[in-house]
Amino acid sequence: MQEPANINATTVQPAPTATVYGMPAYADRAAAVGEVHARPHLLIQAPRGILQLAFMTEGDQARDQMAMSELSHRFGVAEPDHATPLHGMTWDEGDLHCEKHTEFSTYLWCASLDSETGEPCGENPFKHGFVPPGPVVSGIRLRLLPWTPETEKEADRFDPASLCYSLVENGSAAILTDFRQDEDGLTQILVLARDLTPARAGALAQRLLEIETYRTLALLSLPLTRSMTSELRRMESRLAAITDEMCTSLVERRDSDVLLSELTGLAAELEAGVAANLYRFGASRAYYEIVEERLAALSEEAVSG
Known part of the structure; x- marks a missing residue:
């Protein structure tokens, strides 16, 4: 005699299938269409300071996980998803973005600049016990300032013998650098901007950071x-x-x-x-x-x- 079915047994339901216009979607479609949003530009306004360090990690993601976990605990924010190549964290006085590549990782700290000292406000995430995930291959200090007669004097900080001074964004911004390193070993870049939206300013800063980082990597x-x-x-x-x-x-x-x-x-x-x-x-x-x-x-x- 057949035993009665257990009405309390849990029935395993198949996972819902993604659809597009009512039709089954390709398995990897979500990852493909989401890639365009995987690396959004920064949204920044002057005055703003950016400090980016690139570390040679040789693809060891455990090093990045350890560094990001320490930063999360220090600033009291939730740990990011370590499985993704790009993640970040935000606190009251700034934000930090980590992007993992094949042989290196970049850590970008962005914060407002103090009106009196010109230094980034808040605690520097790369101090006070920060454990780098590898040796530094590139270090950049970028400052975004409103373009005024007063801020134009900042050009005097650079070596005139190697100064690179260009206009970009149809004349709405100027970029200055001498490709030399300061006392901290960082390459300094100055951006003077007027009438730039946060999205355009962020995209410009991102390009400049990438140029200096990849220039250094190319010369290895x-x-x-x-x-x-x-x-x-x-x-x-x-x-x-x-x-x-x-x-x-x-x-x-x-x-x-x-x-x-x-x-x-x-x-x-x-x-x-x-x-x-x-x-x-x-x-x-x-x-x-x-x-x-x-x-x-x-x-x-x-x-x-």
Whole structure:
């Protein structure tokens, strides 16, 4: 005799299927269409200060999780979702945004500027026990100020020998930097703005931060290139010597097997060097292309003198 069904048993219901206009949606559609909103621009107004640090993390997300957890506890805010590549936190006197990339992470602190000292208001999140997720590869201090005759005098803070002074946003803003580092090791960028909406000001600041960050990352291959130059010259000299020896008479020529062995050894050295440094040079090329794109988006107009 069949046992009666248990009316109290829990029936597992299938997960609701997403739809588009009443039709089933592709499984990854939500992630694809949501990507455009995954990295919104800052919304800022002058006077505002931004401090951004880029740390080499080599993709170790546990380092970022530890740093963000410490900051969350210190400022008394909820921990962000560590599974997302971009997250942030906001407190009374500022906000902080963390963006994770393949080999580095950026931490951006944004706060109002004190009218008397010109320094960011509130507690600096990178002080008082902050544990960096890795060594710093880029550090930027950006100030957004209203464009007035008084703030134009801030240009005197920069080295005139390397000053870069440009107009952007159809003349509604000016950007100044000398690409030199201050006493804290930070590259200083000044933005003077008038009639810029918070969205346009935030987008401009984001482009400038990316240009400096990716410019630095693109140049990481420069020391490697210099170190490889002497090694390549040694290999070229040895190859020339072997080639010259192969062109001599049979009496003076060494055993062909020995020459072939030396050629094979040189080829193996070259191949190993290429394989060991392929990622670094590929990354530099990609970073350089990003810099070029951001510079084109600025549509700069150089200020003479």
